[in-house]
Each structure stands twice: as C-alpha cells, then as structure tokens.
Amino acid sequence: MNDPVLRFDRVSKQFGATRAVDDVSLEVRAGEFFALLGPSGCGKTTLMRMAAGFETPDTGAVFIDGADMRATPPHRRPVNMMFQSYALFPHLTVADNIAFGLKRMGVDRATIVTRVAEMVRIAQLQGMERRKPAQLSGGQRQRVALARALARGPKLLLLDEPLGALDRKLREETQFELMQIQKKLNVAFLVVTHDQDEALAMADRIAIMRAGRIEQLGAPGEIYARPRTKFVAGFVGETNFFEGRVIARDAHAIRIETPDGVIEIAHEGFSGDHAIVSVRPERIAPGGAGRNSVAGEVQDVIFRGDHSLARVRLSSGALLRVAADAGALAQGARATFAFGANDGVIVDG
C-alpha cells in the first residue's frame, strides 16, 4: 500500500469553550471516497479546513502525501476544496472561474484553454462558459465549483456539504455524478456531510463524528450492520434500542431483562452487566417466530413504496419501529413481533 494522501495525527482544535475537534486521527487513502458524517456543529468543517490550511490545529499534525503541512500555507498545499457556499467569483465568467487556479500555476495559455474545456466537458457545462455565476442555476453553480476545484488536478479534493444546497431530486442525480467523476479521475474525495443516506450511498469508508471526536470508522455496510455505539446506531439508519440488566450469560449469548420482557442476544466477549441492544426495523418480523418476541399495538403506518414502516406501542410505552411488506400491518392492530439472537447488536452507551 502507498502512503495515505491525507493523514490527521491526533489533531485538536479549541474555539473558546468549544472543543471543535478533539484528538482526531484518521487517514484518507489514494483514490478513495471518504465521508465525514456527523450532526451539524460536530466539527466536520473545522477538520476539513485544517486539511486545506485555513485552520491550524492546536495540537497534532496534518500530513498530505506524507509531508507535514504544519508550516505550509493554503496556497501551497496540493489539495483543493469545494466550499459549502461554492464561493464562486461573482465578477468572473464560468471559464475564468475554472481557469483561476490554472493561472496561478503559471502554465501557458494553450494548456489553460485545453484544461478548462476538459473540465467544462466533465462537469457538463458546455455553453455556459461565458456566463457569470449569477446567471446559473443552483445545480450549475455546484458543477462550476466542482470543475474549478478539480482543474488543478489535485490528488485529494475536500468537499464541504457538496449537495447541501441542492433540492432533493437534483441531489440524488448529483450523487451519482460525483461518484462517476471521482472514479473516472481517480481523485481521493473527502466529503463532509450531515446526511447519512448520502454518506452510505457514496462513500467507500465513513467516519462518524460526534462532538469533535471520531466515534466509528469503517465501510458503510459495516457501520450499518455493526454500530459500536448507541449514537452511531441511531444516527446511521433507523433502529430500536432495548436496554436492561444482564441476568444470565454463556460464551455465545446474554439474557437481558428489559421493560418489555427478557431478550436473548448473541455476543462476542461482552462482559458488562448492563447492556444496550440495537435492532434494525427490517430485522423484526411481525407475527413470525424468533428467539425474542414483544407485543404491542400498531400506532401508525408510513407507506414507503416497496415496504411500510410501522410504529408499534409496546406494553412498556416504548415505540418499536418495524419494517413490513406494504399493507401487512393495519393501524390499531395488536400483534407480536419477533427477532433472533443474531438480529441485535450490543452497543456502548
């Protein structure tokens, strides 16, 4: 394996009383699509700005391509950033916006013209070259910002909420475009987002951030299936939590006393005497047989096209989310719901 394009080594950053970034270490590998996912205000932008050079870590170091960046100002760093607000230059045309970074590199005019044309083609901006940013739609502006940031051919592109300003329909389309461009140019992408669907759909690897710390890092499937903490389980996808005292255990399973009855869950070396279990809605079957079953009344059903999501009021008063075939559950019905010992994951509080 070659060097990671970007490495944070135990970086921290304090703003007054806020610890925006707290002892973060992570690596972005060459050519990968890496997503930083977390709720708003958790420090994602600050971490990204440290890679671009606009914030200096209080402690720790940032390495790009193996080189320590502590003394390197933004304009000499071999990465580019796509700003959350796009930050297009309002007085320049689309072509001049894209050419801006090339002109600073001191390449000759012919190369600039060719390169701009290439970026215009990749970002599908043909015919817009002479327009000013004010004369573009939101989607077009987003593509200009992307083209401008990619024009210098960086090995790593930093994207701060790249889809945040787009409407829902355009967002999905743009997701695929971003992924295609990323694979085609073989640039590593570090994307900041607070939208879990976006991260799950696009990224090769995801780091979940919470209050300045990385809570879990891994492939999307792994994070979804094996969340390590209650926060990660709840933030990535929908889930149900069962919580209680451990009343029995053997090498493979523990039994937990919850307000909705005793449940049995598989474990690997769990030693605590209080456990929190996350069970995804699609792992729970209405009526079906399973090691664990709970009973309740269907409070409401949300139609989701291929399936429905029902919210069930359990005897303890808690709400259970259950995914079921569309039309299988009716509002007001009483039913039992079952899941197996392997359908739940024990998470930290």
Add this chain to the structure above:
Amino acid sequence: MTMFARRAALLAGFLFLYAPIALLVVYSFNASRLVTVWGGFSTRWYGALLANEQMLASAATSLKVAALSAALSTVLALMAAVALERFGRFGGRTLFVGALFAPIVMPEIVLGLSLLLVFVALDLPRGFWTVVAAHTTFSLGFATVAIRARLATLDRSLEEAAQDLGATPLAAFAHVAVPQLLPAIAGAYAMAFILSLDDLVIASFTSGPGSTTLPMRIYSQVRLGVSPEINAASTLLLAFGSLALGALAFVSWRRGEK
C-alpha cells in the same frame, strides 16, 4: 395633510435649497455688469473668465489638488480599511481609529490651524503639496468609512477559495476582493475629490503663494464686490462637482445593470 399642502411643502423645500444656486447660475449668463439687474442673455462673463489668467490658474490648482489628494486618500483609505477589518485587534487600534476619524468631527478651522502649525514647525514651505497633504488628511476618514463599509460585507470564503486555488493572500485580495470593492473605491475617490474641490478653510491655512485654489480666489474677489465673472466661476465649480457625482452614479448604475 392634503395632497396640495404636501406638494407645496416639498416645493418650498426645494426652493429653499436650490433657488439661490439657480439664481447664481442664471446671473452668470447676465449681460449686465450689475449683479441684480437682468440685462439679457450673454456668455460674456465666461469669456472674461477664460481671459482671467489668475482665475484659470486657480481652477487648475484646485483640480490638480483634488485629483491628487483624492487619489492619495483613496489608496490610504483602502489600506486603513483592510487594517481595521482584517487585522483583528492590534496594539494601538483604538488610537488608530480615533486618529483616522477625528478630521470628520473636528471643526475645519481647527484642522486647518493645526496643520498650519505642523508645517511651520517642520519648516515646510507652504504651497501646492501642503494643500494636497492637508486635503488628504481631511478626506481620509470619509473615504475609509466608504470603503470599510463594503469590505465588511465581503464574503471571506471567496478569498479563501482563491488561496485554495494557489493565490497568495495578497493576490487573492487583488484578484477577488478589489474587483468587488471597485464601486466603493470609486465612491471614496469621488467623495474625496468633491471635498477637496469645495474646501476653503483648510486650503486658506495651508496654501502658499502660487497655489491659490479656486474657492480661495473666488472668496478674495467677492470681498471686493460680487461680479458676474464670479458667478460664472462658481457655476463652473458647480458643474465640475456635479459631473463627478454624475460619473459616480453612472458607475454604480452600470454595476447594478449587470
């Protein structure tokens, strides 16, 4: 209030403000030598003015002083605005702000007198350059206010984007911030130009032989009695000021069009 009363009040207001000026312009085209008697339309006083070398020399001095002091003050104002908006809290900032804006509130006569004292103490011969320096000092505060107001509203991420694309902080400012500041810079220049063109008090204290400005010349002639020639000179001064304002309005209108 009725519609009619409102109209009348507005008219009275405009009359109060502009009737004296209109009168001055009209009488500058008076054929008669007597200031208060209309003797028919004529441009003879403009002809006389063109033949009056003293008057012409003063007009040239005034325009040069205005152009130069406005340029100096705009450049300094841009630098001061950057210092105030971008450098955070540096040592002596409060003093700097006070020094910068004091001439705005200080009576002109005090400013003129104190500048005179400085020039005397430094043993500087008073003349063209002392007036330029004095007017630069005088208009710097106004020009800074104009530029700083715009600078404060600029989106900083634009300059960051420029730096991210390889521009040094200075180049980012020049390529990205300055183009957006241009209307404010033009406004600051026009304001400084008009302030200088218009000034009598400070120039009286700081000018020397051979650098009499137009307002000083007009004032000294009026003391010998108002002549139609003075009306013509004042009308020209008015025209220059209006032209500068018109150019400024045109620039900002063109900007708005785009």
